[in-house]
């Protein structure tokens with residue numbers, strides 16, 4: 293029986309997971325998403341064209357691969373339909389290679405309203421949610437009120453939909469939220485519901501499956517599955533910077549619950565990290581830069597949210613957070629993205645520990661959100677040259693190799709590959725064997 297390989301982000305998201313999945317996909321038969329929903333934005337770029345995916349796994353552009361949306365994922369039918377239409381416009385027929393779990397939960401328009409109502413009620417302490425309805429939908433899942441993809445085939449779906457929507461309207465009003473003024477993409481709730489219902493029709497065209505049986509059968513048949521994470525370790529509901537997190541388990545353990553595989557079936561765990569660090573939304577970020585270097589990372593790295601367009605906060609790479617991520621996820625190999633953004637930097641910093649109340653630690657403290665953390669920085673000389681045209685790891689500039697090797701030493705995990713441009717051809721593996 294094969295094991296399932298896992299790929300996930302080790303920081304606060306946007307590490308370039310979609311692109312690495314796209315590069316690794318040729319080695320797999322199935323690419324599966326196990327958590328999150330349209331809050332994710334996975335950007336792929338090939339032949340000079342950008343493709344942003346939100347719910348659909350990043351293997352969709354490989355027509356011979358099966359792509360699976362697992363039970364742990366949330367689907368918003370209108371966003372799903374838009375994404376499908378975008379893929380179809382590129383000449384790909386996703387009904388041929390996309391499977392959807394009957395157990396995946398549905399994001400209702402009123403879940404999106406509840407997201408806005410909850411954020412408004414939090415005032416200054418708001419999370420900075422993407423407002424796609426993620427928190428309220430997972431809340432209903434755990435509270436056992438949710439609607440699942442399989443329910444759209446049931447005769448009483450409309451009644452159940454209405455009951456849940458009415459509960460949301462009552463809850464939003466009780467928070468003092470102006471339900472009538474609420475808009476999604478400029479539409480009232482009723483107008484958006486029409487689009488959402490069209491999205492349901494689109495969803496019905498797809499192969500809706502008991503994905504846990506499918507996944508285990510594929511592994512038994514010794515075919516290969518890549519589980520693709522969304523968001524990232526530091527946004528995990530249990531181990532992230534709570535409450536400034538998303539509402540799912542973004543970690544390796546989430547693969548077990550989000551796809552229905554046993555812990556013993558987990559194979560390689562590939563962790564993606566930028567050579568620096570970014571974060572969207574509120575919450576702690578000890579290495580954040582508020583100076584010109586931070587602005588440079590943002591502009592040179594095109595650090596604007598793929599889903600919301602918000603500028604990302606930028607800072608130096610954070611080793612205590614990375615080491616924590618490697619520990620929680622059992623990372624077996626690292627992928628480092630975007631060192632090229634710093635090609636012209638005189639020097640590059642790496643945070644190797646935190647000073648908190650005069651004491652030095654390399655652990656993530658419980659009070660991460662409120663502690664006054666001063667990052668302890670190690671400085672590395674910049675490589676001051678472009679990386680275009682480099683095709684072998686050993687050809688990377690010595691200064692960059694030294695920086696990469698420090699990441700390996702600090703985390704205790706080897707680097708499998710480094711990505712030096714947005715294009716998928718520019719992922720440089722350390723050795724030819726690393727890809728398998």
Ligand code: IMP
Pocket residue numbers: 304305306331332333419420421422423424425426427522523527536537538539572573574
């Ligand atoms: P939510 O998941 O939309 O509720 O957002 C919760 C927090 O996670 C916010 O700070 C978001 O900015 C962040 N977040 C959610 N999805 C992503 C993502 O795909 N990349 C980066 N940050 C994300």
